[in-house]
Amino acid sequence: MNTEELIAHSRSRFDHHQARISVREKYQAKLAFAYRGGLWRAGPELHSMITTCGRTGETVLPDLYDTPVLVDVAELLTQSQERWHEQMTAWLVEYEELNKTR
Amino acid sequence: MTRGVTIFAFNNHQTDYLAMAAWSAQNIHRHLDLPVCVITDIDDATRTANFDQVIVTPSPQVQQHRYFYDYKDSGVWHNMNRSTVYDLSPWDHTLLLDADYVVASDQLRVLFEIDQDFLTHRWALDATGYPPFADNNYFGSYRMPMHWATVISFRKCKTARLIFDSMQMIRDNWDHYRQLYYISEDTYRNDYAMSIAMNIVDGHTLSASAIPWPLISITSLSRLTQVDTDTYRVEYENSNTDNRTKWILLKQRDFHAMGKKTLGEIVANCC
Numbered sequence: 001m002n003t004e005e006l007i008a009h010s011r012s013r014f015d016h017h018q019a020r021i022s023v024r025e026k027y028q029a030k031l032a033f034a035y036r037g038g039l040w041r042a043g044p045e046l047h048s049m050i051t052t053c054g055r056t057g058e059t060v061l062p063d064l065y066d067t068p069v070l071v072d073v074a075e076l077l078t079q080s081q082e083r084w085h086e087q088m089t090a091w092l093v094e095y096e097e098l099n100k101t102r
Numbered sequence: 103m104t105r106g107v108t109i110f111a112f113n114n115h116q117t118d119y120l121a122m123a124a125w126s127a128q129n130i131h132r133h134l135d136l137p138v139c140v141i142t143d144i145d146d147a148t149r150t151a152n153f154d155q156v157i158v159t160p161s162p163q164v165q166q167h168r169y170f171y172d173y174k175d176s177g178v179w180h181n182m183n184r185s186t187v188y189d190l191s192p193w194d195h196t197l198l199l200d201a202d203y204v205v206a207s208d209q210l211r212v213l214f215e216i217d218q219d220f221l222t223h224r225w226a227l228d229a230t231g232y233p234p235f236a237d238n239n240y241f242g243s244y245r246m247p248m249h250w251a252t253v254i255s256f257r258k259c260k261t262a263r264l265i266f267d268s269m270q271m272i273r274d275n276w277d278h279y280r281q282l283y284y285i286s287e288d289t290y291r292n293d294y295a296m297s298i299a300m301n302i303v304d305g306h307t308l309s310a311s312a313i314p315w316p317l318i319s320i321t322s323l324s325r326l327t328q329v330d331t332d333t334y335r336v337e338y339e340n341s342n343t344d345n346r347t348k349w350i351l352l353k354q355r356d357f358h359a360m361g362k363k364t365l366g367e368i369v370a371n372c373c
Contacts, residue, residue, distance in 0.1 A: 011346070018231050019350050025227075026355050029315035030207075034215030039314065065218065065311050094353065 019098055027091040033083050035076055038063030042083035050077045103257075105214050106137040106154070106193040111201050112161045112180035113144070117362040118369075120144050122201040124152040125369040129205040129332075136197070136214075141190055155192050159183075166289055172322035172363040184251065184292045185269035188262060198254040200358065202365055206332040207354045213255040213313065220262050222296065223250040224312035226319050229357060230350060232340040235319065241294050243284030247308060249300055250317050251292040252358050261303060268299035318352070322361035328368045 031042045040046055040063055050073055053059050060068045061076070107130050111123040120142055127138040137154035143161040150156045162182035187198050195214060199205070213221060224247065228235045239248050256262040272279045272295040279298060280288070300310045320326055324338040334352045339345050359365040 015348050015350075018348070021231065022229055022350050022352070022355075025316065025318075026353075029209060032212055032314055034212050037215075037217035039212065039216045039218075041314070063216075064314050067217070 038069035042080040103194040108139045108191040111142040114178040119201040127152040172361040185266045188266040221255040223317035226317040230338040249297040318357040326364040
């Protein structure tokens, strides 16, 4: 076994791991968006809450601060999905750049 | 409703906080498109041209000294008048930033679009993952939850006024509160006073609302350099592994540069 190679590989994976965590945290933060005075985090959890609330038109949903907010279901879902896709795409681009750099 | 950013800048013999704030104002204009007010004791129009409003006020009469690890030296720390921001800030909705908070994205803009009177970061973490930051998110022997005073979003309202008034009361009676919360350090810290004040105003429920993403911090143990506009390289060693130098990039990501020396060098090279 080439232990030098193993050590080099292990070190590189360690550094890569921290960089990946850092980039993931960045895009987690960017998922937050404002709508009708409430703060929301785009993602499957919010999409599920919107689609399973059983309403079209307006309804009341709790935001990240557990404040009830009167929302337009279609409008909130659209904004959330757009934010989600935008940030996931940006994350992928930065993730691939990171892989090349390392 | 007027909106803007306010920064305190009182220089000491080691750090030119006014230069940092002026550099930060450029970043804030570019990313957040908000006016910036500086509160300083330096009355010099050539040094304050980057700001939209300048409030000249004497530096705090009570001075503290603290050890700055990056300078390997003690220095004066003018942090005793932060709670006066409620009266001094010209904005109805203020984003109070430390001079060493680096704005490299539009992330903070969302705070102006939500119905919250007072928000701070509840959690801070080190961007490098080392040293572990978990203990810094609590203070005192009772492990009181820490709310970081680095970024404060507040509207002029009863809640904010009570929090800042309480901070002044805590500052003026620091020995009492230090003993009450079993805080070992003598030095007054705005983070501690604000956390205590927020909890008092919230009826001791430990339920204060917080900014829902962590405060990214770079400690003075790391070396910070600017690679490009809004891209910074952080070099660090981790004695838990092998002491070799590692690095990460922070690209379009806001952070708190706790090491004033390396941030000061970046600012000096820019201007």
